[in-house]
Amino acid sequence: MALIDWQYSRRASKPEEYVLIIVTGYMHVERADLAQFLRDLQVLASATRQRVGNISYDAAVDDPQAGRLLISERWSDQSALSAHLDAPDTVAFVRRWQERMRGQIRKYDASNERDLTEV
Numbered sequence: 001m002a003l004i005d006w007q008y009s010r011r012a013s014k015p016e017e018y019v020l021i022i023v024t025g026y027m028h029v030e031r032a033d034l035a036q037f038l039r040d041l042q043v044l045a046s047a048t049r050q051r052v053g054n055i056s057y058d059a060a061v062d063d064p065q066a067g068r069l070l071i072s073e074r075w076s077d078q079s080a081l082s083a084h085l086d087a088p089d090t091v092a093f094v095r096r097w098q099e100r101m102r103g104q105i106r107k108y109d110a111s112n113e114r115d116l117t118e119v
Contacts, residue, residue: 019077019109019110019111020055020074020075020076020109020110020111020113021074021075021076021077021078021080021081021107021108021109021110022072022073022074022075022107022108022109022110023071023072023073023074023075023081023105023106023107023108024070024071024072024073024105024106024108025070025071025103025104025105025106026062026068026069026070026071026103026104026105027059027068027069027071027101027102027103027105028066028067028068028069028101028102028103029067029069029097029100029101030067030100031064031065031066031067033067033100034061034064034067037067037097037100037101038059038061040093040096040097041059041093043089044089044090044093045057045058045059047087047089048084048090051080051083051084051087052076052080052083053075053076053077053079053080053081053083053084054073054074054075054076054080054084055074055075055076056072056073056074057073058071058072058073059071059072060072071103071105081107
């Protein structure tokens, strides 16, 4: 069962050559800012999910008392992720929140995506 929509890949000619970019980690905001952060993030997420190369863009509140969110993104390649990070709405979001958010977000190159039960 293929989990990746290969139409997003601009770099790979065959699935065997495909390398997915996964971005994941935690973002923290003050509890008092969480509701506004989520509203702003929802606007950004709606636009981001329409971008070429975005496979998924999700955030979930992990601990509302601590203002901690779990971030999960999948991108077809680095150029798609870079275009997102350079997009005016992303830059504006980061500028608006940079003094009030902190995160431990990492990116990973992934290949050989398969169903969870496959060996």
